[in-house]
Structures are given as C-alpha cells and as structure tokens.
Amino acid sequence: MNQLTLQLMNERARVGCKGPRAAEWLSGQGLAIPAGPNSYSFAPDAYGGLVLARLGSSEFFLEHDAAGDTLRRVAAGIATWPPGVYPVLREDCGWLLSGVAAEAMLAEVCSVDFAALDLSARPVIMTLMVGVAVLIVPLSGASDRQYRIWCDPTYGSSLGETLQRVIVECGGAYLGVTA
Amino acid sequence: MKLMVCPLNGPRAITEFAYGGAVRPMPDPDSCSDAEWSDYVFNRAGSPGIKREWWCHIASGYWFIAERDTARDIVVGTFPPGARDAPA
Numbered sequence: 001m002n003q004l005t006l007q008l009m010n011e012r013a014r015v016g017c018k019g020p021r022a023a024e025w026l027s028g029q030g031l032a033i034p035a036g037p038n039s040y041s042f043a044p045d046a047y048g049g050l051v052l053a054r055l056g057s058s059e060f061f062l063e064h065d066a067a068g069d070t071l072r073r074v075a076a077g078i079a080t081w082p083p084g085v086y087p088v089l090r091e092d093c094g095w096l097l098s099g100v101a102a103e104a105m106l107a108e109v110c111s112v113d114f115a116a117l118d119l120s121a122r123p124v125i126m127t128l129m130v131g132v133a134v135l136i137v138p139l140s141g142a143s144d145r146q147y148r149i150w151c152d153p154t155y156g157s158s159l160g161e162t163l164q165r166v167i168v169e170c171g172g173a174y175l176g177v178t179a
Numbered sequence: 180m181k182l183m184v185c186p187l188n189g190p191r192a193i194t195e196f197a198y199g200g201a202v203r204p205m206p207d208p209d210s211c212s213d214a215e216w217s218d219y220v221f222n223r224a225g226s227p228g229i230k231r232e233w234w235c236h237i238a239s240g241y242w243f244i245a246e247r248d249t250a251r252d253i254v255v256g257t258f259p260p261g262a263r264d265a266p267a
Binding site for chain 2 (some may be wrong): 036125127
C-alpha cells in the first residue's frame with residue numbers, strides 16, 4: 001500500500017443546489033439527506049457511491065461517477081426550477097487524497113486537525129488550503145481514510161500544482177487522473 | 180495560533196476569517212436627520228472594550244457575529260446572526 005497518493009477527480013459529475021425547499025426536493029428524488037449542517041450522506045452503488053454534502057443548512061453539493069445517471073436526472077430536475085430550489089453551478093476541481101500519511105500531509109497545507117475527526121459523524125470540512133477555500137469530504141477507506149478535496153476551478157491549477165509538490169515532499173505520489 | 184469559533188464550522192485559525200465591521204443599527208435614511216446619517220456613515224467608536232462585530236468564515240462564506248474584547252484581544256463569544264442573544 002502506498003503511504004500517500006493524490007489523484008485528480010475532475011471527471012466526476014457534480015451538481016449543486018440551494019434554497020428553502022432544496023432538502024425536501026432532493027429527498028423527493030430518493031436521495032438520503034444529511035440531518036445536520038456540514039455533513040454528508042454516502043449511497044454506495046455500482047459506480048462507487050454518491051456523495052451528498054450538506055453545506056450549512058440549505059445548500060447541497062452532490063458528486064458521483066460520471067458514468068452513473070443519478071446526477072444527470074437530478075441536474076435535469078433542478079434545471080426546471082422547482083419552487084424554492086435554485087441551481088448552483090459546480091465546476092469544482094477535485095482531488096482524492098489517500099494513504100496512511102494523508103493527515104500528516106494535510107497538516108502541512110491547512111490548519112484543521114483531520115486526524116481528530118470522528119468520521120462516524122460524516123463531517124464536511126470547509127477550510128482554507130494553502131490560502132484557497134476548499135470543501136473536503138473525508139471517507140473511510142478499506143485500510144485508511146480518503147479525502148475528496150474540491151475547490152473553485154479558477155484556483156484549481158494553482159492548488160493542484162502546489163499539492164503535487166507537497167505530496168512529493170511528503171514521500172507520496174501523484175497518480176494523475178483517477179482510473 | 181489564534182483561534183475563533185465559527186458557529187457553523189467550529190474552531191478555526193483566525194486567518195480563515197475576515198472582519199466585516201461593527202454591528203450597528205442603521206437609521207432609516209428616509210426619516211433620519213443629516214447629522215444622524217453622517218454619524219452612522221463616518222463615525223466609529225474606537226475606544227477599547229467589548230465590541231460586537233460582523234465576521235465571515237471565508238472558506239464557507241458564512242457570516243456571524245462575534246463579541247470581542249479589544250482591550251484584552253480575546254474573543255468573548257460568537258453567535259449565528261439570528262441567535263436570541265445576538266444583537267439586533
């Protein structure tokens with residue numbers, strides 16, 4: 001097992017929406033809504049699972065394998081402007097950070113102690129990573145934690161190059177696009 | 180590292196926050212006098228003491244109210260904007 005790896009996840013499908021009735025509408029689409037703010041639900045499926053993150057109380061970020069059709073259906077529904085549901089353009093750049101040294105690497109680039117997180121609560125972390133606002137979804141892997149890191153695409157190139165340099169300095173490897 | 184507790188995101192480094200000014204009730208611009216309006220626009224209370232201020236957690240874009248003792252340079256408490264004990 002590699003101690004530390006970083007993969008690009010830009011090809012994954014992502015959708016956003018917000019509004020006073022967004023939770024109710026998403027629930028009506030058969031999706032599991034996280035009960036609390038800044039938490040996520042994970043629905044395992046044949047495509048590796050769908051992540052639905054609740055940002056604050058009434059905004060949602062969904063990401064899934066592009067081969068799945070769930071987010072295409074959700075995006076088409078949001079585009080019809082259901083009452084109280086507003087689309088949020090999500091073209092985030094994404095990376096998957098994994099390996100037993102992931103928390104040590106994260107300590108180099110942001111000020112949140114990820115090793116102390118209780119993953120059973122499925123927390124979503126919004127913080128600054130080398131000065132860039134990021135959304136981080138920590139997932140429990142088979143033998144280690146995995147962190148899905150998302151940021152505004154205008155900062156993607158800069159953050160990506162920085163993370164590649166840091167991960168090499170930390171003894172890890174950049175694997176490019178997710179297989 | 181100096182920390183501030185965001186009501187939504189929890190304790191974070193102070194570098195993750197931006198100051199948004201003092202919490203001050205705005206007079207009605209249609210009915211207040213010019214003196215009242217200019218006092219609201221131009222004058223600030225700079226004396227050290229406990230201040231109620233708007234702060235923003237940059238990474239999440241979440242605005243909240245912090246009560247800060249500027250004489251001792253400590254954060255006394257933080258509140259969501261709609262909290263009962265937050266100032267009007």
